[in-house]
Amino acid sequence: MIYGVYIVSKSGGLIFHHDHSVPRIETEKTFSYPLDLKLDFDKKFITVVFGQRDGIFVGHHLMAVNGTQVNGTLLEDGKEVKEILEKEENYPLNLRFCRPRMTTNEKIFLASMFYPLFAIASQLSPEPKSSGIQILEADTFRLHCFQTLTGVKFMVVAEPIQTGVEVLLKKIYELYSDYALKNPFYSLEQPLRCELFDQNLQLLLDNFEKNGITNI
Amino acid sequence: MTIHNLYIFDKAGTLLYYGEWNRIKQSGITRDEEAKLMYGSLYSIKSFVNKISPIDSKEGFLFYKTDKYSLHYFETASSLRFVITTDTLSTGVKELLQQLYAKIFVEYAVRNPLWTPGSPITSLLFKTKLDEFIKNSPIFGLKNI
Numbered sequence: 001m002i003y004g005v006y007i008v009s010k011s012g013g014l015i016f017h018h019d020h021s022v023p024r025i026e027t028e029k030t031f032s033y034p035l036d037l038k039l040d041f042d043k044k045f046i047t048v049v050f051g052q053r054d055g056i057f058v059g060h061h062l063m064a065v066n067g068t069q070v071n072g073t074l075l076e077d078g079k080e081v082k083e084i085l086e087k088e089e090n091y092p093l094n095l096r097f098c099r100p101r102m103t104t105n106e107k108i109f110l111a112s113m114f115y116p117l118f119a120i121a122s123q124l125s126p127e128p129k130s131s132g133i134q135i136l137e138a139d140t141f142r143l144h145c146f147q148t149l150t151g152v153k154f155m156v157v158a159e160p161i162q163t164g165v166e167v168l169l170k171k172i173y174e175l176y177s178d179y180a181l182k183n184p185f186y187s188l189e190q191p192l193r194c195e196l197f198d199q200n201l202q203l204l205l206d207n208f209e210k211n212g213i214t215n216i
Numbered sequence: 217m218t219i220h221n222l223y224i225f226d227k228a229g230t231l232l233y234y235g236e237w238n239r240i241k242q243s244g245i246t247r248d249e250e251a252k253l254m255y256g257s258l259y260s261i262k263s264f265v266n267k268i269s270p271i272d273s274k275e276g277f278l279f280y281k282t283d284k285y286s287l288h289y290f291e292t293a294s295s296l297r298f299v300i301t302t303d304t305l306s307t308g309v310k311e312l313l314q315q316l317y318a319k320i321f322v323e324y325a326v327r328n329p330l331w332t333p334g335s336p337i338t339s340l341l342f343k344t345k346l347d348e349f350i351k352n353s354p355i356f357g358l359k360n361i
């Protein structure tokens with residue numbers, strides 16, 4: 001499974017990102033009074049800050065109370081969520097939590113953060129002439145990075161067991177050269193907004209997930 | 217198959233121990249500076265991994281690979297950080313680090329009454345045992361160039 005594709009320009013800015021199949025993580029649970037989670041009431045979101053349990057982790061956002069959507073700190077019908085959670089007579093309450101998706105800002109921030117890590121990895125190398133990070137693995141995902149000769153970085157975040165991502169990266173590079181670089185309206189280093197590129201990338205990723213490396 | 221070098225950091229980022237075996241290139245900065253750079257970049261990688269992960273992660277960062285070497289990371293519950301660099305083909309490095317912690321670090325550093333936690337390890341016994349352990353591990357072979 002492919003989670004996402006990022007393209008970082010030569011100067012380290014994110015020029016393209018695409019979420020492919022990011023799983024939606026939602027947990028619904030009925031709570032009794034008093035609520036054993038510590039929530040933080042921000043202007044935009046209600047976030048869990050302490051007391052993770054049963055799949056509800058710190059950082060998750062409150063999405064719904066008794067099936068009614070939460071918008072900011074208000075319910076859809078205009079009631080304050082905080083007041084509902086504080087009153088004992090409202091319990092038992094059914095709360096739905098969701099792991100927040102990355103915002104575009106966060107993605108830009110992370111993509112530019114990868115740039116120095118890539119460079120430091122080659123500086124700290126015990127062997128001469130090492131490249132930067134090519135594969136970065138964590139327990140939940142594996143990030144593959146391919147740097148072209150011109151310094152553009154292609155990154156694919158995939159499941160750790162996914163094979164053939166190196167080939168996929170080269171294919172994405174091909175699409176980039178065909179549909180971005182050959183597009184007369186695209187100027188280098190600028191965010192990539194080409195419809196044809198989007199379409200073909202989507203097609204490629206779908207095909208890759210269905211058939212593996214053999215058929216792309 | 218080979219092992220290049222090993223860093224052991226404590227939770228405050230102090231370099232407790234540094235060992236190297238088949239290191240061909242030095243980074244060109246002092247050991248102190250290098251340790252800070254390594255610790256700093258690992259810290260960033262950890263936060264990077266936690267943010268970019270599509271699902272909630274437990275262990276977080278495990279290793280990264282370049283075309284010449286791979287760097288494996290193991291963190292204990294007490295936030296001791298073991299970092300080892302090997303060639304790209306080595307397997308079972310995570311288990312090696314776990315054993316290194318249990319059999320060498322705990323035995324010869326933690327149980328050494330003369331060592332205060334948080335200070336660099338200078339014990340000669342620790343150094344000898346670690347050297348022996350690394351050299352006897354299946355990953356540590358002669359480097360074929």
